[in-house]
Amino acid sequence: MKPKKSHLSIRDLLSEAAIALTARPGRTLLTAMGTVLGVAALVATLGLAKTAGSQIVSRFNELEATRVLIRPDNRNTGRQDDNQVSLLPWDAGDRLQRLNGVNGAGTKSRVSVNDLIRSVPEADGRNEYQLSVIAVSPGTFEAVRAELLTGRFFDEGHSEGKEPVVMLGLGAARRLNVTRVDNQPAIFIGDVPVAVIGIISDVAREPDLLNAVIVSDGFAREQFGLQAPEEVHVDVDLGAAQLIGTQAPVALAPNEPERLRVSVPSSPRRARSGVESDVNALFLILGGVSLLVGAIGIMNVTLVSVLERRGEIGLRRALGASRSHIASQFLFESAALGALAGVIGTALGVLTVVGVSARQQWTPVIDPWLLLAAPAVGALIGLLAGTYPAWKASATEPIAALRST
Amino acid sequence: MRLPVVELDQVQRVFPGTPPVEALKPADLVIYEGDYVAIVGPSGSGKSTLLHLLGLLDQPTSGTYKLDGIDVSGLSEAERAGVRGRRIGFVFQSFHLLAHRTTVENVMLAELYRKGKPKDRRNRAVAALEQVGLGHRLDAFPTTLSGGERQRVAVARALTGEPSLLLADEPTGNLDSKTTGSVMELFDDLHRDGLTIATITHDSDVSARAQRRIRIQDGQLSEPDSESRAEEAALAGSRVNTGPAS
Ligand SMILES: Nc1ncnc2c1ncn2[C@@H]1O[C@H](COP(=O)(O)OP(=O)(O)O)[C@@H](O)[C@H]1O
Ligand SMILES: [Mg+2]
Numbered sequence: 001m002k003p004k005k006s007h008l009s010i011r012d013l014l015s016e017a018a019i020a021l022t023a024r025p026g027r028t029l030l031t032a033m034g035t036v037l038g039v040a041a042l043v044a045t046l047g048l049a050k051t052a053g054s055q056i057v058s059r060f061n062e063l064e065a066t067r068v069l070i071r072p073d074n075r076n077t078g079r080q081d082d083n084q085v086s087l088l089p090w091d092a093g094d095r096l097q098r099l100n101g102v103n104g105a106g107t108k109s110r111v112s113v114n115d116l117i118r119s120v121p122e123a124d125g126r127n128e129y130q131l132s133v134i135a136v137s138p139g140t141f142e143a144v145r146a147e148l149l150t151g152r153f154f155d156e157g158h159s160e161g162k163e164p165v166v167m168l169g170l171g172a173a174r175r176l177n178v179t180r181v182d183n184q185p186a187i188f189i190g191d192v193p194v195a196v197i198g199i200i201s202d203v204a205r206e207p208d209l210l211n212a213v214i215v216s217d218g219f220a221r222e223q224f225g226l227q228a229p230e231e232v233h234v235d236v237d238l239g240a241a242q243l244i245g246t247q248a249p250v251a252l253a254p255n256e257p258e259r260l261r262v263s264v265p266s267s268p269r270r271a272r273s274g275v276e277s278d279v280n281a282l283f284l285i286l287g288g289v290s291l292l293v294g295a296i297g298i299m300n301v302t303l304v305s306v307l308e309r310r311g312e313i314g315l316r317r318a319l320g321a322s323r324s325h326i327a328s329q330f331l332f333e334s335a336a337l338g339a340l341a342g343v344i345g346t347a348l349g350v351l352t353v354v355g356v357s358a359r360q361q362w363t364p365v366i367d368p369w370l371l372l373a374a375p376a377v378g379a380l381i382g383l384l385a386g387t388y389p390a391w392k393a394s395a396t397e398p399i400a401a402l403r404s405t
Numbered sequence: 406m407r408l409p410v411v412e413l414d415q416v417q418r419v420f421p422g423t424p425p426v427e428a429l430k431p432a433d434l435v436i437y438e439g440d441y442v443a444i445v446g447p448s449g450s451g452k453s454t455l456l457h458l459l460g461l462l463d464q465p466t467s468g469t470y471k472l473d474g475i476d477v478s479g480l481s482e483a484e485r486a487g488v489r490g491r492r493i494g495f496v497f498q499s500f501h502l503l504a505h506r507t508t509v510e511n512v513m514l515a516e517l518y519r520k521g522k523p524k525d526r527r528n529r530a531v532a533a534l535e536q537v538g539l540g541h542r543l544d545a546f547p548t549t550l551s552g553g554e555r556q557r558v559a560v561a562r563a564l565t566g567e568p569s570l571l572l573a574d575e576p577t578g579n580l581d582s583k584t585t586g587s588v589m590e591l592f593d594d595l596h597r598d599g600l601t602i603a604t605i606t607h608d609s610d611v612s613a614r615a616q617r618r619i620r621i622q623d624g625q626l627s628e629p630d631s632e633s634r635a636e637e638a639a640l641a642g643s644r645v646n647t648g649p650a651s
Contacts (some may be wrong), residue, residue, distance in 0.1 A: 002484065003475055003480065003484050003488045005484055006486045006490045006491075007518060007520050009520070012517055016517070023505035024505075034582040089643075098578045201426060220435075312503060315503075315514075316514075317462065317486070317489075318460065318563075319487050319489075319490055319515055319517065319518060320487065320490015320491065321489075321490075321518050322482060325486070325518060398457075401609060
């Protein structure tokens with residue numbers, strides 16, 4: 001007849017661990033502190049990396065991934081200015097506008113004006129300023145996502161009629177002390193009087209427009225002898241950039257498309273993973289080191305507690321616990337401690353991500369699996385840290401353990 | 406006919422070392438159901454060694470030990486733990502109560518290492534505490550109890566689960582004479598109820614209450630009152646190897 005072995009249910013193990021951990025809550029929390037910080041650091045850094053990465057990506061998406069820029073390629077040919085005349089047509093914007101996926105397209109060219117810009121009413125004692133003059137086609141406003149502060153954008157009619165009307169960027173308007181355009185105030189480009197019909201408050205791209213006097217292509221050709229558009233700006237749908245990049249040169253210069261240089265955004269996915277892996281690698285190392293420190297903390301305190309609880313270990317053996325029951329009790333305790341630390345650390349980490357995001361006006365992004373994995377990592381740390389102390393506890397001889405008080 | 410609970414046959418315990426200590430010289434001993442045995446002897450004579458062997462906390466260097474007819478020498482560690490938990494109740498000089506648990510929780514530990522519902526365990530623990538006269542201190546913590554009360558909690562824990570054998574190592578060693586009296590009366594009651602008890606004691610009052618006295622001197626076991634019992638035991642032992650199972 002084989003006698004019955006002793007038995008310890010999982011439920012009893014759990015409740016023994018819970019009792020042991022709550023018996024001295026202060027000590028439990030101090031023991032868990034290292035792991036709490038490690039898990040918190042891990043969650044916070046992964047969460048922040050992800051959050052920051054998403055912010056970069058979303059800005060990248062909106063501005064870079066939808067931008068196509070076309071210039072004549074002067075590097076390969078060696079030929080210069082006069083070739084541009086034939087390369088970029090004045091109606092480049094209209095041609096590209098017809099392509100699927102293009103939201104706005106237009107030309108942009110610097111106009112060389114040696115004269116200063118003069119405003120009629122004097123602003124702070126002087127009324128002459130060094131401001132750049134830029135010629136654009138009406139479609140350019142959409143291509144750079146210009147926002148109107150007041151007045152109106154000029155249109156095809158103004159350009160074709162070579163009318164002496166201009167737009168001002170907000171910076172230029174302030175310099176020239178132009179605040180209202182309802183009576184179309186006059187300014188002078190050198191000696192040429194022009195009427196201001198609108199002020200641009202902001203642009204998403206080409207911020208130099210904000211400090212410039214903006215004239216129409218037609219007026220610039222007539223008045224300042226502009227030879228050819230310098231560049232063509234295109235605002236495209238998300239994901240359409242690569243395709244437009246191949247179609248645009250053909251649309252603009254069907255005979256020699258290879259002589260146009262097209263800038264399209266690099267693949268957004270690559271940009272995203274690049275940002276994340278850099279940040280993650282550094283922070284993961286930091287979190288890993290904190291976890292190691294946390295594990296050593298749990299191991300030390302559990303070892304001390306095995307020594308302190310020799311009497312209890314002896315008693316439990318006397319009550320029928322086998323060596324493996326003693327080992328599992330200490331393993332469960334340290335694993336539960338680790339899991340507890342993991343939960344607290346996860347909460348702290350999430351709070352950190354949310355707090356930093358609120359401050360940076362970011363949208364916090366946290367992988368859901370992280371919320372499950374982090375406490376599990378804590379439990380695993382506790383389990384590993386408890387292995388040696390648990391073995392020590394199980395190796396304690398009951399008669400020696402009972403002799404100690 | 407009372408059945409033997411403990412049968413030692415040439416059981417010896419030598420602690421290795423330089424030189425090795427023969428803490429228990431080869432000894433024969435039979436303890437029957439309902440026996441109340443006092444183990445006496447000077448300090449360091451081997452009393453605790455004998456008690457630890459009886460309680461399966463230690464293993465003999467040689468000899469065979471049958472508990473309730475089961476030869477425990479050949480059992481695995483986990484099986485010995487099972488036998489210990491079910492058939493032995495221990496009472497220690499220093500009580501060994503867990504400080505962060507109430508009286509009833511301490512007693513419930515007795516059944517932790519066997520199957521059972523917590524509610525049933527609690528009921529049995531409460532019954533045991535009532536038996537030792539502590540039914541009114543169920544939720545007290547050990548630090549708030551007197552020495553005599555603590556030892557009665559320990560006795561209640563040892564009684565829970567109806568062991569075949571109650572082993573006590575100087576149970577009154579930490580108590581004053583008045584509380585010693587109350588604990589010894591409790592042992593008398595338990596003996597009257599038929600419990601088998603072996604207790605180590607220095608106290609001649611205590612040993613006088615016991616029905617048998619076993620003396621150990623330098624590891625040598627003897628029973629001065631009744632040398633004839635050994636032969637009686639040998640006779641009975643051959644008949645009862647299939648003794649009661651629980
Ligand atoms: N674990 C051990 N290792 C070595 N020697 C021991 C051990 N336990 C007890 N002894 C020795 O065995 C002898 C008997 O000890 P013990 O049974 O505790 O005596 P008692 O309980 O009668 O005072 C003593 O000489 C003691 O030093
Ligand atoms: Mg002793």
